[in-house]
Amino acid sequence: MLKNTYLINYLKKATIYEVNLRQYSNAGDIRSFIKHLPRLKKMGIDILWLMPIHPIGEKNKKGTLGSYYSIQNYMDVNPAFGTKEDFKDLVKDVHQLGMKIIIDWVANHAAWDNVWTISHPDYFLRNTAGDFISPNDWTDVIQIDHENIQAHEALTDAMCYWVKEFDIDGFRADLAHLTPLHFWVNAKAKIASLKPDLIWLAETEEIEYYQAFDIIYSWKWMHKSEEYFKKNIEIRELIQLLQDNYKKHELNPLQLYFTTNHDENSWNGTEFEKFGIYADAITIFNFMYPYAVPLIYSGQEIPNRKRLLFFDKDEIQWDVHLEKESLYSILIEFRKNRKENSTINFFDQDNNLFGFKSGVGVGAMIMVLNLDKNDINFNPKNEEEYGLYNNIFNATLITINADFNIELKPGGYILLERVA
16 A cells, blocks of 8 residues: 555654543543643644543443443443543644544454444354353453454444544554454555545554554564663663664654553553653653654653553542653654654764764754763764754753763763754
C-alpha cells in the first residue's frame, strides 16, 4: 500500500498524547477532559489518543470498573464517559484547536457480554462444549473468530461509523499483530474512501504491519534502555540496537517512542521506577531521535509518580504546578521547527556519555546525555563540530572550540543547535 507522503511528513514532526479518561479527573468523563484542551494545545500536542471510549463489559469484569479493552458495544460511548454528543463536541473542539484525535480499536477480542454475542455469536471462537473462550489468560474477554469474514466486516463497518459520524482522525490498534494483517489492510482501504489522511498507529513491532500502519511501537528500545540502568549493560548495546533497528525500518522508519504508557505505568511502573534520575534524559532522546514519534502519557507533565490502577478509579492529581510541562513544550517546539535530518552520528565515547550529532553546519544539532553514575565531561574534538550554538533549554549561546568542556551530572543533558 502506498504511503501518504503528506501524512508521513506531518507525523515526523508530531507529538502524541495518550488520554486515560477514567483517571484524568474526578468525574472521569469527556466534559471534564475538554477543559484541558487549551493547555494541551499550548504545550504543543498534535494528536490526542483516547483509550477505548466504548461501554465496558460487566460479565467477568476485573476490578470495580473493568478494563477499557473489554468492549461491550463498538457502536456506542461508555456512559461513564458521557454521550455521543459529548464525544462529537470533543472532536469538534480538538479540530478547532488544530489538533487531531484518534481512538483505540480492539479487534482481537471483546467482552463476554458484547452485543454481538447475542446477535452474531458466530463472530467469536468457541470450544467443543460451545462456550466462548478467552485469549491467553485474559479472562474478562473472549476471542473474536478471525476466520469469520462477517466478523471482520462488522468491525470495519464500526470503524467507518466513527470516522463518518464523528470525524475522528485515525486509530490506535490494540495488539495489532494478534489480528491478521489482511484485516487491517482491508479496513484501511475501505475507510480511506471516507477520509484519506487517517492516522494508523499499531501496537506491534512486526515490520510487515507497515503495510497498513504509519507508526509501530518501539518496545525493544524502552526495554533495552530500562535494562541498561537495571542490569548495567554497556552503552554500546543501546547504540547497536538503534543502528540495527534503523536498518530494519529504513523504508518505514516511524516508531512510537515513550518512557511509559497505560500498560507500562499500571503494570511495570512509572518512568521514575524504570529510569530514576535519568527519566528526563531518556525523554529528550525520544523526542530528538529522528525516527521517533514521541508519546506523552496522561499526567507525565505533572509528573505523575504513581502507578495508576487499571481496573479501578485512581484519579490523577492536577492540583500542583506542572513542573515537566516546560520540558515537553521546549522539546515539542524544537522538534517541530528544526530542519529535518535523518542522518545521525553517535559520539564515540569510552564512558557512559550517550549522544549524537545530526546534520552539519548551521542547523546541526548536538544532543548529549550523561547516563553514567558519575559526573562526565563532554569535550568534542572534531573541528567539524566547532561553532556557535544555541542552548535549547536556557536560550544561551555556547561556543564549541578546542577549549570547550562541560561537566554533566548523572542524568544531566545538553541539547544544542548550531547558529553560526
